[in-house]
Amino acid sequence: MSEREVLELLRENARYSTADIARMTDLEEDEVEAAIEELEATGVVCGYQAVVDWDKLEDERVRAEVELNVRLDRETGYDDISQRLARFPQVKALRLVSGDYDFDMEVEGDSIREVSQFISEKVAPVPEITQTVTHYVMTSYKENGIELGDGEDDERLSFSP
Amino acid sequence: MTFELSDRVQTVPPSGIRRFFEIAEERDDVISLGVGEPDFATPWAARDAAITSLEQGKTSYTANRGRRDLREAIADYVADRFDLGYDPDEEIIVTAGASEAVDLAFRAFVDPGDTVAIAQPSYISYEPGVIFAGGEVLPVSTDEEDDFRLTVEGLEEAGADEADMLVLCYPNNPTGAIMPAEDLEPIAEFAREHDLMVLSDEIYAELTYDGEHTSIATFEGMRERTIVFNGFSKAHAMTGLRLGYALGPADAIAAMNKIHQYTMLSAPTTAQYAALEALDSCESDVREMVSQYDRRRQFVLSRFREIGMDVFEAKGAFYCFPEVPEGFTAEEFAEEVLREQGVAVVPGDVFGAGGDGHLRISYATGLEDLREALARIEAFVDDHA
Structure with missing residues (x-):
């Protein structure tokens, strides 16, 4: 059960120190460490990354949401196609979804040209892929549950009863 | 001309926190642990409902006692959460914050010369409220050795058997103490035996981190002598919207409404729409805020123990109440830690009997700030060891 609590806190802020997590959960520090090790060993936690507001940086970062339609046959299933696509480092996320298209793919690159080329040269030619629709991200308002932009100041009085 | 202040106003001393503001x-680098309100914004669904109500031009007065649908929602909520049964037509009044409801009760039930026993340390408004109503205050002190729970011995020692009314606030501001059922039972018995009316301010009821909150009104023979106060400020993070309510027997609520209809007319309409939505759809927001407070509570308690300051295990509201180290009064500690380290805390004596020698620490502040504030307090304590 402690793993669940630790996981919740890591999802909130993966940079919480083990000491702080221990304080917040009333666990011992080594219990927290063991829980994190277990979460990593079992692959439940498979990485830690920063949540970035790209608008705050000078350098361009191009991101696109790509809808993919595929046609399956007896030899080829969703998993086969997903493996081919997921191995490209440009693909940041790949999900099989319900609805009008099959895969929802997030692609990232340094320029529109780079991303377009990747999709036209690496993705579209995959024989099972019948259609791609590329949506370039224009502005992001919220990422991983965190609202982007300038946070609001704490306007509360410093003392109140 | 000079205004001649009424005796009642003159009797009440100026707020003890005032000079700390200055x-x-x-x-410009002050981190405040002196704040008695949530750091969260009102859940978005409730704010959105308020905005929509404004767009639709819902800006007129409501019924004196508040919108009927809101009173129904409140009745369902308190029945579901706290096992309290009140009739939305006759036994519930919606007010401009629980504070207004408490004031209405003092004015409706206290006559000049009546004695009002107040379990202390407690929220600072009860005492002035009693004085404004012409009553006499009887402080009933609670102690750290009882985890700041009210005891029958404490009531007897203070002479509360002679009082007309007893005011309780659990989960408690400023101590963070709670009153579990087994501790409330003898208090209820005392109130029945000595025929005390009870005002029970349960504004922090949702913020109970150990077991479930129990209302004193649920005990045998207590409903008819108790007014329960609650509201949306704390659990739903709606302090600025000013919305609370009182629950009580029909004739008592009618008496309070008599004052309310002449002085307030009705609680803020926009806030009533927000509150209705809050009860309707914001339960998971409340659960999330409560779990955040609970983590911070454990964090802050752990840090005080590491620093070497004695602190009892607060289990409610969003406060803890550590003892000041030797060599300081609470006031001195609060003033010096503010001047030297830029950490704002409230000295416990502000909250009445039993509060001296302690500090009220609010953890209604993000973890980053809590971590930094505690590090500064640690540095302060080390500097003065």
């Missing part, structure tokens, strides 16, 4: 103004 010290806090001198620094």
